[in-house]
Amino acid sequence: MIEQTKESQEKFLELTKVNTETAAKDFAELLEKNKTYFLNGQWGSGKTEFLSDTRQYSKKWFTFLDLWRVQDERTVVTIASAKLMPKIYWGLKIVTVLSVIISILMTGVVDLGISQITDTLGAQITGGIALFVAVCSFFKVKSDAFYIQILKIFPFKKRLLIIDDFDRIDLKTQEQIYVLFNLLENKIPIVFVGDYNQLARNNSKFLQKIINQKIELPYNLHPNNIWKEYFSELKIKLKTPIPDKFQKMIIGEQRNLREREQFNDYVNHEFFIRRKLDRVQPTQQLLVIYVYLFYPNYYNILVNDSSFEFAKQLEGEDKKVIDWSPEKLLHTLLYDMQRKDSKGYPYPFTKNKEEYFLYEQPSNSTIEELEGLIEKDSTLKTSLLSNIDTDFYQYLQSHYQDFSQEKKDRILSTTLELVKQYKESSTIRYILTEKNEEIMPRKQYIDNNTWGIPEKRANKTDEEIHKEIYQSWHTLLEKHEFDFSQEIYLLEKYSELHFHALGTLFPDINITSTDSLHWDRKDFLLNVYISSQDIWGKFKYWSKITWKAIADLPDEQYLSFWTAQGIIDNKRIVDFDSIPADKKYTVWLSKRDFEHPDKFIDYQFVVDKIEPRLKSLEEKGYAFVKATKG
Structure with missing residues (x-):
């Protein structure tokens, strides 16, 4: 961990203890009477804690009978006898065992000289007891009858019997408890603990008849x-x-x-x-x-x-x-x-x-082993591709803030190498998120659309902030030989500069320039271009040049582009550029207009234009299902 x-x-x-003092005192006073009570509450509602509080204010000796959790082959009467009369119960057990041992020794089977004193009165009595026990065992005489007689005459005085989790006990055991109740009724206070509603559903009519008073847990709980x-x-x-x-x-x-x-x-x-x-x-x-x-x-x-x-x-x-x-x-x-x-x-x-997401798996690696992964380029690259359910991610998340700047720079440099290869992982996202925070601390969300503004953002327009973010990243990415489209890829996926902000930042993108031929991520650049021209979603206003640039995209970028535009769906809430494992996509023929919920936006015009390309992709293993999104 x-x-x-x-x-x-x-x-x-830290959770503070709920104060139930007044209710506990009242309940303790009730328990002075030899009546039957039912303490009602659902599982985990605080019944045990309330009984513990009551114990502090009661003069009674609390005896708990927990027959749900404990596996015991003895009968309920025997278990209760051991709890309510421990001295008598264990005294009889010890006397019985010793009598059997002495009886065996007196037979001469084991010659310790005991047989020489068998004429004494004490030895005769002991032998009689041993013989009685042996006869009872032979005829399988149950001990319940014996304990029942004792329970009938035993002076309980300050004893209190609590039968815990009664609603969870099986019916056979409940029947045995009723036998015990008949023996102890009006001789000792008895508290049944459980969920009364569960008993009502199970038609436990007998218990409902014998309860003198049902006690609800205090409102504090x-x-x-x-x-x-x-x-x-x-x-x-x-x-x-x-x-x-x-x-x-x-x-x-x-x-x-x-x-x-x-x-x-x-x-x-x-x-x-x-x-x-x-x-x-x-x-x-x-x-x-x-x-x-x-x-x-x-x-x-x-x-x-x-x-x-x-x-x-x-x-x-x-x-x-x-x-x-x-x-x-x-x-x-x-x-x-x-x-x-x-x-x-x-x-x-x-x-x-x-x-x-939550992570609870125990760590199989030591801190020294995890630190060692950072020292070598090969192991660092592999580790940076790990996801949230790995020891390395958890180690990085917990210790990254304490790393030296040199160590952080080394990790970031290797991370950027992987991003340039379009590798993705939870760890990569974490490292870039931390770098974003260093470049421009984000507004801190408080609640109800309220934000805390960091000093570095104060008195700046969004455009000024976006320019500053881009310039900081550009200076860094230039050293790693990112082309412009790759910079856009990183910024859109891992920073607050998404297509709209990038379109505002770069209003003069030329998709027919010589440079555009060398763009590595043309899908991202085309989306920024469309945003910069304020024609996002306005498909009928797109020029022939735009449609041709889209048609020239490689397959994966073609799918990424149209997923970002919302025409096709890769079944991912985010990561529009991800290819589904089954290569199945939904093609939206229309979608509800969220600004006017009673209207739909018709995409048939776009679907007709891309239909030939989609059929070509189907021959390569992709699948497309047409649908209307309501």
Whole structure:
């Protein structure tokens, strides 16, 4: 696992104990009466903690009977006897065993001289006991009958019996508990612990009849209370408000005390051990943690960069409705996270999704071994191609800020060599993200479209900032012999300068110049050119020269170009230049106009133009399915 520094541990969000003192005192007072109680609460809702608090204020000796977790071949009556009357139970066990041993020794089978004193009264009594035990064993006389008689007359005084997780116990064991109850009724306070609703569903009528009083957990342990308190603390720790939608979703799903503890463990791990606090948008990271814990199928969809089934239902829908179910709130949050974009930093999920994913695998490498990978060019290149689920990525993420500038420069130089070869990985993205932050610190997302402006950006227009970013990268990339199109490739994929910003920055791109013949990534340059001419999506305004330049693109760049334009779909939310493993694409004949949700944009004109090329690509193993996006 990632090394936990003292600094990261000090930043942890520690869960404060919920105060149930008043309710615990009241419950302790009730337990003075020899009645039957049912402490009601779902799994993980804090019943054990509440009983622990009650114990502090009670004069009773709490005896727990946990028959769900413990595997024991003894009967319930025998187990209860051992718990309620430990001295009698173990005393009888010891006397019985010793009697058998002495009986064997008196037979002379093992000659220790015991047989010589068999005439004494004590030896005769011991022998009688041993004989009695042997006869009982031979005829398989059960010990329950013996313990039942003792339980009937035993003066329990300050004893209290607690039967934990009753709703999880199988029916056969529950029947044995009812026998025990009949023996102890009105002689000792008995507390059944579990989820009453589960018993009602299982038609457990007997228990419902014998309960004198059902006790609900105090409101302090209710999800509404424990999460509101937690979110207040989390807001301070993460330095950002927690959106109402997210809070309502968790509280509405009735996530309990144990689930809150699980959630907080991952919050500490991701934000403070893995040092993500300033590298992710907190709300989106919290959402990823939540689905990882409670909706693993949704988490897998995020990892696979797929769309959710409910996405179609939410397209064009008004998401300002307040009275939504927790399920719909979750759907809305996930839908928005897969689509929301922003120009600030930290990057949103759509631009840097791998940064948001969780990693829990134990490390198989030592720090020394991981550091050694950086020293050699060959191992460094291989390591830089690793993804988020590797030891090297986790090591880099946790220690990169502490590297010397010389070490950072060496890693960056090798990274740029790989980018020039159009290699991609989580590690490459991480290194370039850190370089972007060094060149021009991003606006820090706070919440509700509020941003913190770094000093380096203050009092500058977007165009001035973009020019500064480009110039810094250009100076660096020139040393690595990037051509102009390769610079555009890196900036579009790994910086805040996307096609629109680049089109504004370079309004005079000439796609018919001599230089254009040598462009390595013509697909990216053509998209910048189209943006600079303000004809993005206005296909009927494209010139013959533009259409010819597109037709001349190599196959993979041709697909990349049209995916960026939204005409074809590679089933990836981001990475429009990626080729799907199955080489299957969707061709959109029309799409809903999001500015006018009741209208559709017709793409038939474009599809007709590219149809011959698509058929040619089908002969090379690609597949295209036509569809309408609603």
